[in-house]
Amino acid sequence: MDNVLEVKNLTLNFGGLQALDNVSLEINKGEIAALIGPNGAGKTTLFNCLTGIHKPAAGDIILHPPQGKSRRLNNFKINQITTLGIARTFQNIRLFGGMTVLENVMIGRHCRTGAGIAGAILRDKSTRHEENLIVNESYCILEKIGLNIYVNDLAKNLPYGAQRRLEIARALATDPFLLLLDEPAAGMNPQETKELEDLIYSLRDDHNLSILLIEHDMKLVMNLAQNIFVLDYGEEIARGTPQEICRNPAVIKAYLGVEASAEYN
């Protein structure tokens, strides 16, 4: 099997609210997949389950890293999942505003390095070497994302589009093989969206990533995704290629309502 991620019958309740109801999906290696659905469908909740923020009530999340053995992620801690190779961005930007752009990326890099507190205090040769390496790698990432002019600015002072890209840069710094993007194009103009599209393609190719994105910009989704999963009220109502999803009556109903879909037919 060439999946990197398998989600089977995932279920999560918030009190009486069924946030996720038997959701299943698979992400293939090297694939860009999209998760769409009306507001409140449970898309971000699913991301939260995948990254360990919420513990699912039932079902399995199984990760198949390119190297190493498969793991069931249900009971892993957030930082352990990051170390295993899943990274994400947020719909509402969550940068470390009081830290510089470089530090934001470096902190993502740190989970791949060994030096602990003893190294931090003693500052021996290998620690310093490692620190230099991290700085260099972080510069490379920032250059690739096009943020190198902001290196020493505080993250909170960046323009909006740059903050969005910094979120991606920081996620990339943890060296993931699966990247989860939560509405990366939110608030972007058509020009920026186009640039984002190119960036996502190049990320996948240069870093051997598989990508799952939540997005409301249908044009972007149709251009990028090979595979689309549609959620509504916590249930998966459709899956397929962009062409299939466009024609799927259940999807049209969920997005436009019953009467509209009747008119369509």
Next chain:
Amino acid sequence: MNYFGELFFSGLTRGSIYALLALGYTMVYGILQLINFAHGEIYMIGAFTALIVASVLTVKGFSSIAILVLAAVVAVVYSAAYGYTVEKIAYKPLRQAPRLSPLISAIGMSIFLQNYIMLAQTSDFLPYPNLLPPIPLFNRFSNIIGPSELSIVLTSAILMILLTLFIKFTKTGKAMRATAQDKEMAMLVGVNVNRVISTTFIIGSALAAIGGILIASHTGRINFYIGFSAGIKAFTAAVLGGIGSIPGAMLGGLVLGLAESFATGYISSDYEDVFAFALLVLILIFKPSGLLGRANNQKV
């Protein structure tokens, strides 16, 4: 002028100790939004540990430098272990609880530790040997600042500089800042937040232990209650400077120490605490977040 200098340096001495202790309060608050009321007790335990080690080594006939170094090392390690354990026992299980619960737990821990030391040691004041090395002074300053005061100010200054560099430049320091800003996000970039929290308690406790040794050597006496009063003052200093802010804790400690010293010297020693807290009230009226506290302050 001499009198002014004397008051100034005695204020600086108090202030440095308040600052060392306030750092512990402010770092923990920055990361957990918790007032660690047991912090003063850690300071008292550090001073007691050093006293016990020093007494044993004196009987064995060690040199004064060896006594100072060994006593300080043992006290720092022992206090750090206490700080670490207190967090694991009293705060970690309550991390998801409403904010009032760990606060009550902290007060409980503080009372428990005070009483434990009272029973294990004694409730009377014990004499404390001066462990600090006699630094030779230029003669013209010796009338306004004593050798132990000078060691306190110097040691505190060095520790605060080291801490600032640690927070600013090291991996652990960055992880601490990230955790203070957004705990969940820090975990999402792979930071082991539990380890960061433990580190914070260990660093805070180590600073408190050194503060305890310094001040007990200076005042020459100790009992189980010194942690409580010093803790309240240091907490005040942390709030004065803007709780959650590291430079704020340092500044708050110095301001409080100097204010107390001048009020005592020029007005009356009976009103020492009155002036300290009046200052706190005044500053908080005009700057509710403290001297260096800002809404989106760089905490830790």
